[in-house]
Amino acid sequence: MRMKLNKTRHLVLAAAASLLAATLVTACSQLTQTLTVDFVFVACAKAAAANNAGEIDVFEINSESGMMRQIPSSPFPSGGRNPVAEAVSADNGSLFVANEDDQNIVQFLIGSDGKLYPNYTVNTPGIFPLALAANKSNLVVVNLFQPLPLCSTAQPCSGAISVFPLTAGTSSSAVTINPAATNPSNGAQYWPLTLGGANASHVIVPTAVNLAASGSYVYVTAYDSSVTPNAGYVFAFAIGSGGALTAVSGSPFAAGTQPSAIASDASSSYVYVTDKVNADVLGFTIASSGALAPMTTGANGGNSFAAGNEPVGIEVDPSFPYVYAVNSLDSNISAYSMSNGTLTNIGTYATGLQPVAVGIDPSTERFLFTANFLGNNVSGFELNRTDGTLLDSQYSPYSSNAQPTAVAAIPHNGTGGGVEQ
Numbered sequence: 001m002r003m004k005l006n007k008t009r010h011l012v013l014a015a016a017a018s019l020l021a022a023t024l025v026t027a028c029s030q031l032t033q034t035l036t037v038d039f040v041f042v043a044c045a046k047a048a049a050a051n052n053a054g055e056i057d058v059f060e061i062n063s064e065s066g067m068m069r070q071i072p073s074s075p076f077p078s079g080g081r082n083p084v085a086e087a088v089s090a091d092n093g094s095l096f097v098a099n100e101d102d103q104n105i106v107q108f109l110i111g112s113d114g115k116l117y118p119n120y121t122v123n124t125p126g127i128f129p130l131a132l133a134a135n136k137s138n139l140v141v142v143n144l145f146q147p148l149p150l151c152s153t154a155q156p157c158s159g160a161i162s163v164f165p166l167t168a169g170t171s172s173s174a175v176t177i178n179p180a181a182t183n184p185s186n187g188a189q190y191w192p193l194t195l196g197g198a199n200a201s202h203v204i205v206p207t208a209v210n211l212a213a214s215g216s217y218v219y220v221t222a223y224d225s226s227v228t229p230n231a232g233y234v235f236a237f238a239i240g241s242g243g244a245l246t247a248v249s250g251s252p253f254a255a256g257t258q259p260s261a262i263a264s265d266a267s268s269s270y271v272y273v274t275d276k277v278n279a280d281v282l283g284f285t286i287a288s289s290g291a292l293a294p295m296t297t298g299a300n301g302g303n304s305f306a307a308g309n310e311p312v313g314i315e316v317d318p319s320f321p322y323v324y325a326v327n328s329l330d331s332n333i334s335a336y337s338m339s340n341g342t343l344t345n346i347g348t349y350a351t352g353l354q355p356v357a358v359g360i361d362p363s364t365e366r367f368l369f370t371a372n373f374l375g376n377n378v379s380g381f382e383l384n385r386t387d388g389t390l391l392d393s394q395y396s397p398y399s400s401n402a403q404p405t406a407v408a409a410i411p412h413n414g415t416g417g418g419v420e421q
Contacts, residue, residue, distance in 0.1 A: 037063035038361040039114035040409045041095055042371055042378055043083040044075065046402035054078040055401045056097065058114045059369075059378065060412070066367045066382045066393030075401055076116040079106030085129065086408040089175045090136035091168070092362075094119070095408060098129040098141060105129065105141060105164075109174055110410060125180050125189040126160040127151055133211040133218065138243050139164040139177060140218055142209045146192050159206035160190040161220055161235075163243030181243035191245050193222050193235055195252070202226035204233070208261045213318075214268040215239065217248065217290040221259035221273055232256040234273060236290050248290040256282055256304075260312045266319065270295075270341045274311035274325055280304045281314065281325055281334075283341055297342040305343040307334045313358045319365050322346075322388035326355040326370055333358065333370065333381075337388050349390045351379040352397045356405060363411030367393065371404035378404065 042057040055075040059068040080099025087096045095108045095116060103124050108116040126143025133140045143160050151157040167176035180189035193204045206222040218239055224231040233252035237245040256275035264271045264286070271284040271292060283295040283303045294303035308327025311334070315324050321338040332350050336343040352375030360383070361367040368381045368390060378400050380393035 035063050036060040036412045037363045038367070038409050038411055039071075039110070040068065040359065040361075040369055040378075040407060041086055041088075041116075042400050042404045043078060043086050043097060043406040044401035044403055045082050045084060045405045047081060048401055051077075052081055054081060054083040054099065056083065056095075056108075056116060057378075057400045057404070058116065059398065060114060061361055061367050061369075061380070062394075063364065066380055067395055068369065068378060068380045068393065068398045070398075071114050073115055076108070079108075079118055079121060080104050084405050085132040086406045087132040087134040087139065088408045088410055089134055089166070089169070091175065092410040093169055094175045096132055096134060096139060098124070098132050100128050100130060103127060103129060105132070105139070105177075107175075107177060112413065114412075119174060120177055122164065122177055125162040130206065131209040131220075133209045134166070135211050135215050136168060137166055137215060138211075138239060139166055140209055140211060142206045142220055143190070144206065146190060147188070156203050156205075156225075158202070158204040159193045159222060161193060161206075161209070161218070161237070161245065162190045163218075163239065163245060165243040181245070183245070191237070193220060195224065199224070199226075207259060210262040210264050210271070212264050212268040212286065212290075213266050216268075217286070218245070219262055219264070219271060219292075221255065221262045222252070223258045230258050230277070232259040232273075232275060234259065234262070234271070234284070234292060236292060238290055250291045253284070253292045256280070260310075261314045261325075263314045263316045263323075265316045265338070270316075270338075272314055272316065272323060272343075274307060274314050276310050276312055278304070279307055279309050279311065279327075281307050281311065281323070281336070281343060283343060285341060295341055297340075305336065306345065308332055308348065312356055313370075315358045315360055315368075317360055317365060317383075317388075318362075320385050320388070322383070324358055324360075324368060326351065326358045328354045328356055328373075331355060331372070331375075333368075333390065335388055335390060346388050347390070349381065351375075352377045355379070357407045359407040359409050361411075362409055369407060369409075371400070371407050372397065373403055373405065376400055376402050376404070378407075
């Protein structure tokens with residue numbers, strides 16, 4: 001009897017030891033890995049922080065459920081009033097934020113835990129920055145007005161684009177913002193967005209900017225506010241050494257009535273522009289010269305693809321053939337499949353109230369999110385990479401600070417934070 005008891009006791013002890021070992025392995029795995037796949041930075045325009053500064057909410061995305069939640073130290077002051085645009089450096093180490101009312105761009109260093117640390121502030125060469133784009137070499141800013149003595153909200157003038165060359169960071173230093181490039185035509189640090197000839201005095205209102213993935217060309221959407229109905233355009237520039245811009249032959253290119261957002265695909269073959277007034281997406285092909293040509297596969301043989309009411313944001317999936325436009329008046333997303341540039345609608349998905357910006361997680365490209373200006377929240381979706389359809393993430397939408405205006409994101413630890421694919 002004693003021998004049986006001893007044998008049973010040994011079996012129990014062995015099982016307990018195995019369970020303990022498994023528990024320790026699991027605990028170790030949980031300590032060294034994380035379910036956070038991305039950090040998402042949401043600019044919120046309504047003043048709430050000290051000195052009436054806007055705020056940046058930092059959300060983390062759960063890799064299993066897609067659920068988004070703010071990190072414990074969020075939000076962070078934006079470094080100015082009315083933040084309206086964001087861009088992330090190519091190394092994912094810096095977040096650039098444009099504060100419209102203070103006419104500055106603040107560079108934040110991004111910690112491994114998603115926290116933001118103010119690093120450098122630069123004044124914009126123009127008046128009222130409204131759009132940003134960045135790659136490894138340059139930070140591009142579009143301003144509502146040129147920096148001329150008579151330009152103001154009471155007496156508006158045409159907008160301008162400026163380029164800040166960037167010096168790449170190292171393992172011990174951050175990306176450096178260098179002085180803005182000088183336009184040899186006017187001796188100033190900006191290029192005006194104007195029409196020629198008889199329309200030279202017209203007021204051109206810029207709305208958005210896109211850097212082609214190739215890094216060779218930058219595109220700015222704008223419209224002529226001096227005519228009724230308005231006339232939309234895309235201004236195209238080649239980017240040279242030190243950020244110098246040269247207008248692409250044929251620029252600006254006609255683009256509907258009131259273009260509101262712009263995006264290009266990862267191959268730098270196609271450009272898509274939302275038209276706020278005409279409720280559509282306009283498709284263009286990019287020539288080797290950077291020139292744009294309207295597609296002929298849209299409605300009635302043109303380059304128009306139907307969207308919802310007042311589309312104001314657009315995102316092209318960098319790896320899969322899908323495009324997503326946010327419709328601010330309808331509070332939803334129009335989803336499209338993309339084949340040789342042609343868009344085919346695959347569904348419409350509800351968001352919070354008045355979405356104004358959209359992004360896709362850069363780590364796994366499984367999650368999509370929108371900033372909802374009047375909803376004071378962020379909507380999250382899981383993206384089906386097989387067919388492009390969307391499914392609400394767990395507990396979406398997620399509360400943000402007041403009036404979110406822009407989104408940007410980086411992968412956690414640059415690899416998805418140890419998430420197994």
